[in-house]
Amino acid sequence: MTAANPAQGVSATPLASDFEAATREQWLALVDKAIKGADFEKKLVTRTADGIRVEPIYVRSNGVPELQAAIPGQAPFTRGAASTVRGLGWEIRQRISALDPARANTQILTELEGGSNGILVDVEAPGQTGCRIKSAADMTTLLSGMRLDLAPVELNAGLGAPDAARHLLASLSGLSIPAQSAQVLLGLDPIGSLARWGALPVSVEQALADAIALAREAAAKAPLSRTVRVDATIYHEAGATEAYELAALGATLIAYLRAFEAAGVSPSDALKQISFAVSADTDLFATVAKLRAARRLIWRIADASGAGDAAANLHIAARASFRVMAQRDPWTNMLRSTLCCAGAVLGGADAITVLPFTAALGEADDFARRCARNIQIVLQEESWLGRVLDPMGGSWYIESLTDEVAKTAWGLLQEIESKGGILAALEQGFVQDKIAADASARAKAIATGRSDLTGVSAFPLLGDDGVTVAPREAASPVTWKQAVRPLAPHRLAEPFEALRDAADAYTKRSGKTPVVFLASLGQVIDHTARSTWIKNYLAAGGISVLTTDGYASAEEAAKAFAASGATTACICSSDALYAEHAEATAKALKAAGAKLVLMAGRPGDKEAALKAAGVDQFLFSGADAVQTLTGLQQKLGVTS
Structure with a gap:
């Protein structure tokens, strides 16, 4: 934009030149004033699960020149392997799991x-x-009825992948599509299966040899097929961070390339037979950076193998994370799935699978599958998210985050390689220990409120959520001798769901609902912040509350408590009213028969006096909610 001069016409001087360039020091001075001298690092700087620093603001100097200069379709493919938009942007690859093949076929055709x-x-x-x-x-x-030349099919058969792959290859002659045109992904991942279940039906060496033999057979029968899959979602679902998921992906890719090469297959030909699967979760920016970093990582490995150009044809499928799904109030899973999908799209996934919102509960019905499908269709055909190549490219934040995730993943990959590779690292328990530590840190962040799960640890819905599903049939056990410690998947909501299940069992057993009387002092404006917080906090443990607009005195609160029939009370109000009335209220509640008196908020230097007055426990954010609520359930008689 330029400045206009009525006498001389339009000036060539940009308006921005009238302003002095701002410095970081000036900005920091303004920030310090806004946060009133608080610690900048603690207040405004956060870190990812991998310890990557996230600044409150990014400027040009935070960018990564080589990434900003990169062009989609060119190495290292951070900005995507394609130079032009393909169709509507990505493949909507929906999941089918019906037990009967005919019923599964009906669901496929409906999809x-x-x-x-x-x-x-x-x-x-x-x-x-x-x-x-x-x-x-x-x-x-x-x-039957599928056009495999237009709609690819991918098998997810785990330990049964070799047999499933052979059945598919044998079936091609009976389908209406020429095998040469069929797009199939057979999904053999013996290393991933070993990591997930801890055992294989044959030795890992034999499993790798079988996979390579099947790859040769598939290449001859169906040249558009991909036989081997590097499935990084196995590590994600067990608790891996973004960078460690990519490190496992890279280490597994290296192991497969070595196996192919030992069998006389070049890295370029091997890469044509390999597909990749990564997770997409609710941290949208992290998902975007992870997918972009994944392509860069794969290219670097391929390039080091002398097959860098082959990485232009890589295929990355993103799967919405199962670990973020919740059983309680599952409607919130639609929001989670939308974030997962959007992150995968903006990160440039070639195919995306979105889970039905009831996935954590059991078998999905037609409505749940339709919702999952429509999330993608809306983002594709109404939001047009797939119409731009690498839409997040050029963002100083995204470029910086992508670079940091890639570098961190490469360092972690080197650690795995230093143990002898992914197989040796699994045998030593190195991978499992790292993922367990990361999962524990994440669980602690959720339990202490540093990270919220909507509908689970934050704003939980008590009572019937209106969702019923058919239970999923139990899987047959893995009976082979365990070779490594398995990486069992888990969902983030499970600790809180266990609390809710315990409360439901108590209600079913006793006919009573665990309840706490809220002794809210003063007017609504005085206590609403803490009353709302404690209501949600207790609900996360399946405990309901009795509320009112507030009580003017300790005596009034105690009288209402006595009439309520409850045995536990919680004092809620502002710090100012606590100083004036908390001790008297605690004494009055005890006198009125309260077996347990709680108080919302930290006691500060009044802890001894409040305890002497009758407060048995203080509830506040930052403490381990799962541990605290478990203890409360025991005190309320919910659990023994």
């Missing part, structure tokens, strides 16, 4: 008619449920 253009089929195998495919005929039934 394709409804807007999906790819299918991920869960196949029954030891350790997992899914479609029961026992022969090529079953596979033909499953895929």
Whole structure:
């Protein structure tokens, strides 16, 4: 924009030149004034689960020149492997897991008619449920009516992947599409299966040899197929951070390339047979950076193998994270799935799978699958998120975060390689220990309120949420001898769901609901902040509260408590009213028969006096909520 001069016309001087360039020191001075001298690092700087520093503001100097100068479709493919937008941007690959092949086929055709253009089929195998495919005929039934030249199918068969792959290859001749045109992803990942279940039906060496033999067979029968999958979601679902998920992906890729090369297959030809799966969770920016960093990591490994150009044809599928899904108030899972999908799109995933909002509860019905499908369709056809290549590229924050995630992942990859590679690191328990530590740190952040789960630890819904589903059939056990410690998946909400389950069991057993009387002092404006907080806090443990607009005195609160029939009370108000009335209220509540008196907020230097007056426990943010609520349930008689 330029400044206009009525006498001389339009000046060539930009308006910005009239302002002095701001310095970081000036900005910091203003920030210090705004935060009133508080510690800048503690107040405004955060860190990711990998310890990557996240600044409150990013400027040009935070950018990464080599990334900002990069062009989509060119190495190192951080900005995407394509130079032009493909169709609507990505493949909508929806998940099918019906047990009966004919029923699964009906669901597949419904998905394709409804807007999906790819299918991920869960196949029954030891350790997992899914479609029961026992022969090529079953596979033909499953895929009947599919245009595999237009809609790819991916198998997710875990420990049964070799058999499922053979059934699919054998079924190709019975389908209406020429095998040369069929787009199939067979999903063999013996290293990932070993990591997930701790055992394989054959030695890992034999499993790798079988995978390579199947890759040769598949390349001959269906040249557009990909046989081997590097599935990093296994590590994510067990608790891995973004960078460690990529480190495991990279280490697994290296192991497969070495196995192919030992069998006489070049890295370039091997990469044509390999697909990748990564997770997408509710941290949108982290998902974007992870996907962009994944392509850079894969290219670097491929380039070091002399096959850098082959990375231009890599295929990365993003799967919405199961670990972020919740059982309680599952409607909130639609928000989570939307964030997962958006992050995957903006990160440049080639195919995306969104979970039904009831995925954590059991089998999905038509409505739940339709909702999952429509999340993608809305983002694709109404929001047009796929119409721009690397839409987040050029953002100083995203470029910096991508660079840091890639560098951190590379360092972690080197640690795995220093142990002898991914297989040796799994055998030593190195990978499992690192992921367990990261999962523990994340669980602590949620329990102490530094990270919230909506509908679970924050704003939980008590009572019936209106959702019922058919339970999922139990998976058959893995009976082979355990070779490594398995990486069991878990959901973030599980500790709080256990509390809710205990409260429900108590209600069913006793006919009573665990309840706490809120002795809210003063007017609504005085106590609403703490009353609202404690209501949500207790609800996360399945404990309901009795509320009013507030009580003018300790005597009034005690009288109402006595009439309520409750045995536990919690004092709630402002610090000012606490100083004036808290001790008297605690004494009055005890006199009125309260067996347990709680108080919302930290006691400060009044702790001894408040305890002497009758306060048994203080509830405040920052403490471990799971531990605290477990103790409260015991005191309320919910659990023994």
